[in-house]
Each structure stands twice: as C-alpha cells, then as structure tokens.
C-alpha cells in the first residue's frame with residue numbers, strides 16, 4: 001500500500017478524544033517495563049497514531065478505531081497493584097501509538113494516578129499542542145519526546161507530517177520547567193546527517209529541562225507487521241546503524257546534551 005504524504009494533514013487530530021469518556025482505547029499493556037522512563041514501569045500502549053513513520057515497529061497501533069477499550073479505573077487499579085514494584089523512580093508510562101490523541105482521558109488517568117501516589121510519564125511524538133495537551137503535560141512528571149528529525153523536509157519524508165508541533169511541544173515543556181527526555185531514532189541514510197545532528201543539538205542546547213537524549217538504533221523488528229497489514233516497507237534495504245555510527249552520533253550529541261544514552 002502506498003501511503004500518500006498529504007492526507008494526514010487533513011485528519012482531525014482528536015479522533016479519539018470524545019468517544020467513551022471513561023475508557024482508553026489501548027493496544028496493549030506491558031508490566032515491568034524498563035525502557036520507557038525512569039525505573040520499573042507499567043507501560044500502556046495507546047491505540048491510534050497519525051504519523052506514518054517509515055520504520056514504525058507497531059503499525060498495528062495506527063488505526064484510530066482499532067485496539068480495545070479499557071476502563072480508566074481498571075488501569076489505575078492495575079497500577080496500584082504493581083506499585084510495590086515501582087520503587088522510588090518507577091510508575092506508569094503511556095506510550096503508543098500517539099497518546100495525545102486521547103489527551104482529555106489521559107488527563108483523568110494521570111490525575112487518578114497522582115492521587116494514588118504513582119508518577120506518570122508520557123511518550124509522545126509531539127503531534128499537537130493545544131490547551132488540552134498543555135493540561136496533560138502539566139500533569140506529566142516525565143515527558144519522553146520523540147524528535148524524529150530536526151529538518152522539516154526530512155521529518156515529512158520520515159513521518160508524513162511536519163515537525164513544527166514537535167518543536168512547539170518541546171518549547172512549551174521547557175517553559176514549565178518540568179523534566180523531559182528526548183528520543184531520537186537513528187536510521188542510516190535518513191536521520192544520521194551530521195549537519196542536522198548538530199542543528200538538533202544547537203536547537204536544544206540551552207534547554208534546561210532536558211535531562212538526556214536517548215538514541216534508539218533503527219531495527220526491523222516490526223517488518224512482519226507491515227507484511228501482515230499488506231503495506232510496503234520502504235526501508236527494507238536500510239541496515240541497523242553500526243557501532244561506529246552510533247558512537248559518532250553519540251559523540252556529536254555529547255557536545256550539546258548533559259547525558260546521551262544509546263538504547
């Protein structure tokens with residue numbers, strides 16, 4: 001299936017916000033996650049995404065009408081049961097898909113988690129920034145912001161959409177003084193251009209709320225899902241980044257960020 005590059009721009013950025021107000025539309029839930037935020041976490045993968053990243057490992061999360069409804073209170077109860085394992089740093093992360101498509105429901109969820117003494121993290125692609133997203137960000141202890149590319153044309157090619165809202169989300173987060181981690185998927189030939197890596201560093205170097213940047217090496221683990229959905233996987237000839245490339249990119253980011261982590 002060929003994915004048109006402009007149809008997404010016309011999509012309503014809030015298709016999931018109003019249906020079934022007490023329920024989240026989710027893809028899956030992972031317990032004892034250690035890769036999505038600090039400490040040991042329960043990770044809820046929200047259903048629905050309007051980016052179309054060429055390397056997406058979870059294209060089965062895209063369909064805004066897919067997944068399954070889960071009552072928000074059930075998720076809170078699950079988290080309360082797991083709370084003893086979270087320790088001082090752990091908590092609940094909402095990933096996706098793109099969680100902010102369900103922002104008003106997530107605000108309710110995060111408020112209830114906070115009432116239960118559980119910390120919250122939001123893994124977002126920065127799809128949009130409006131008052132509802134700002135309210136959600138204000139209730140989010142850790143923002144994990146995926147910056148797919150600093151150059152807007154390349155961002156379009158990689159995701160189907162502009163990076164302008166991503167940068168606005170980062171700017172807003174900085175204005176609140178609350179912590180964020182940046183996440184950068186390193187795709188050879190697509191997001192490894194030295195010029196743009198420096199540009200990304202320059203853009204964010206004075207941000208005080210960025211605790212670290214995580215480099216996520218491109219992988220092909222989701223290719224079978226593309227095949228199952230009968231979609232053309234355009235990166236089939238792209239190899240994962242070599243150790244040398246990862247080291248080079250990490251060295252560039254170290255010029256600008258206080259902590260660089262290769263996942």
Ligand code: SF4
Nearest residue numbers: 049051053056097125
């Ligand atoms: S933002 Fe995430 S879920 Fe959405 S297409 Fe990109 S990688 Fe996939």
